[in-house]
Amino acid sequence: MTKVQPSVHIVGAGLAGLACAVRLAQAGLKPALYEAADHAGGRCRSYFDPALDRLIDNGNHLVLSGNVAVQGYLADIGATDELLIAPEPAIPFIDLRTGQRWTLRPNQGRFPWWLFLKDRRVPDSRVYEYLAALKLALAGPETRIAECFDAKKPLYERFWEPLTIAILNTSPQTAAARLLWPVMALLFGKGGKAALPCQPREGLSQTFIDPALAWLAARDCPAPSFYTRLKAVERTNDQVKGLDFASQRINIPTDGKVVLALPPAGISGLLPEITTPEKSCAIVNAHFRLQTPCALPDDAYLLGLVGATSQWLFLRGDIASVTISAADDLATESAEIIAGKIWPEIATALGLTAGTPLPPFRIVKEKRATFAQTPASLSRRPGTRTRFTNLYLAGDWTDTGLPATIEGAILSGHKAAAAILKDIGKG
Numbered sequence: 001m002t003k004v005q006p007s008v009h010i011v012g013a014g015l016a017g018l019a020c021a022v023r024l025a026q027a028g029l030k031p032a033l034y035e036a037a038d039h040a041g042g043r044c045r046s047y048f049d050p051a052l053d054r055l056i057d058n059g060n061h062l063v064l065s066g067n068v069a070v071q072g073y074l075a076d077i078g079a080t081d082e083l084l085i086a087p088e089p090a091i092p093f094i095d096l097r098t099g100q101r102w103t104l105r106p107n108q109g110r111f112p113w114w115l116f117l118k119d120r121r122v123p124d125s126r127v128y129e130y131l132a133a134l135k136l137a138l139a140g141p142e143t144r145i146a147e148c149f150d151a152k153k154p155l156y157e158r159f160w161e162p163l164t165i166a167i168l169n170t171s172p173q174t175a176a177a178r179l180l181w182p183v184m185a186l187l188f189g190k191g192g193k194a195a196l197p198c199q200p201r202e203g204l205s206q207t208f209i210d211p212a213l214a215w216l217a218a219r220d221c222p223a224p225s226f227y228t229r230l231k232a233v234e235r236t237n238d239q240v241k242g243l244d245f246a247s248q249r250i251n252i253p254t255d256g257k258v259v260l261a262l263p264p265a266g267i268s269g270l271l272p273e274i275t276t277p278e279k280s281c282a283i284v285n286a287h288f289r290l291q292t293p294c295a296l297p298d299d300a301y302l303l304g305l306v307g308a309t310s311q312w313l314f315l316r317g318d319i320a321s322v323t324i325s326a327a328d329d330l331a332t333e334s335a336e337i338i339a340g341k342i343w344p345e346i347a348t349a350l351g352l353t354a355g356t357p358l359p360p361f362r363i364v365k366e367k368r369a370t371f372a373q374t375p376a377s378l379s380r381r382p383g384t385r386t387r388f389t390n391l392y393l394a395g396d397w398t399d400t401g402l403p404a405t406i407e408g409a410i411l412s413g414h415k416a417a418a419a420i421l422k423d424i425g426k427g
């Protein structure tokens with residue numbers, strides 16, 4: 001007689017929920033997924049934009065070749081080929097105030113000899129200044145990134161500041177120093193091979209989301225229930241007993257398991273007894289449809305912009321997409337004002353004729369793009385397990401030790417799946 005598997009219910013079909021579902025399905029379980037929206041992917045998704053007549057991502061997402069959870073997840077769902085990996089770890093930059101251009105060129109191997117070559121590092125920087133990265137490793141829980149570096153040095157404005165804002169979506173004055181260390185350890189410790197920029201071949205959904213849904217369907221897992229918002233969690237002191245969605249109620253049997261893979265605000269509304277980070281930071285993305293496709297220097301996937309509102313420029317065919325992180329103030333502006341501010345910067349960066357008129361655009365404001373990655377928030381990141389024996393948490397904001405990124409979200413899903421498998425004797 002086949003053994004009946006315990007029921008597992010995953011609420012939230014973002015990357016954390018999907019990564020968890022895939023790992024559980026690999027172990028023979030058939031998790032049920034519930035999602036409030038009409039699609040999976042959460043903060044990492046693509047859609048067709050009628051104004052641009054193109055497929056766009058909600059925001060540019062950069063992952064690196066050395067992101068092990070990302071690579072593992074793509075291998076799990078058979079989508080490794082959907083993520084393009086740049087041949088070189090080179091990242092070009094432009095200072096829009098002066099027009100100066102440079103390219104950061106880490107070498108491929110482990111020993112960072114590139115730091116000793118002037119034309120591979122940030123202009124006007126010294127080798128010893130990069131050693132300040134070690135301060136991140138030794139940073140206490142309250143240390144902020146700006147305290148670790150000399151803000152008067154060009155390296156700060158050209159490297160530490162853009163890197164911090166891009167990775168932590170939080171200004172260096174408030175961002176927690178110890179959270180940048182895992183990424184620095186990858187960039188400097190594992191060598192350029194681990195720091196190759198990656199981008200979706202077509203779009204975020206086609207790389208990260210659709211293959212996962214197809215993979216789960218092929219293993220007879222139930223299709224996700226969309227438009228299914230969790231409204232309440234019925235619980236005793238130590239057990240979840242039921243999930244109340246707007247249109248249905250799911251009773252959780254004693255051996256049933258629940259994973260909440262929701263953003264922190266969702267959890268605090270449902271379960272105030274669980275501590276969560278309280279503040280979030282916005283990311284603004286501006287997509288412009290160019291008259292003709294353009295390319296970046298060295299065919300790089302992205303261009304760093306210094307001394308401007310724009311921070312990173314990505315090109316995909318004739319779509320130029322600009323990311324501005326830690327953008328709470330900018331996000332209060334109208335789409336027209338934002339586009340009018342950014343377009344001249346992008347035209348200059350792409351070397352277009354001065355006065356090239358504003359092309360069709362789409363501004364995407366993600367007001368709660370990530371939690372504010374400050375020391376105060378870090379102390380409020382809960383682990384996978386909760387005081388409820390059958391309730392597990394996943395999401396980029398849970399305590400993965402990593403920044404709130406795709407890598408962190410997937411890792412959190414894997415951790416929730418591992419905890420469940422252990423608890424049912426399959427781990």
Ligand SMILES: Cc1cc2nc3c(=O)[nH]c(=O)nc-3n(C[C@H](O)[C@H](O)[C@H](O)COP(=O)(O)OP(=O)(O)OC[C@H]3O[C@@H](n4cnc5c(N)ncnc54)[C@H](O)[C@@H]3O)c2cc1C
Pocket residue numbers: 011012013014015016017034035036037040041042043044058059060061062063228229230231261262263266283284285366368369370394395396397404405406407409
């Ligand atoms: C604009 C932008 C740019 C980014 N850039 C990068 C980048 O360059 N590199 C990188 O690694 N990361 C980046 N990130 C972060 C990355 O997108 C996230 O870390 C990741 O997508 C989080 O996944 P998650 O599953 O934890 O959460 P989410 O994607 O938020 O998933 C949670 C899901 O739960 C659903 N939900 C919420 N409430 C309920 C409810 N009550 N009932 C049912 N369902 C509910 C939501 O609809 C959502 O689908 C970026 C994020 C944004 C927004």
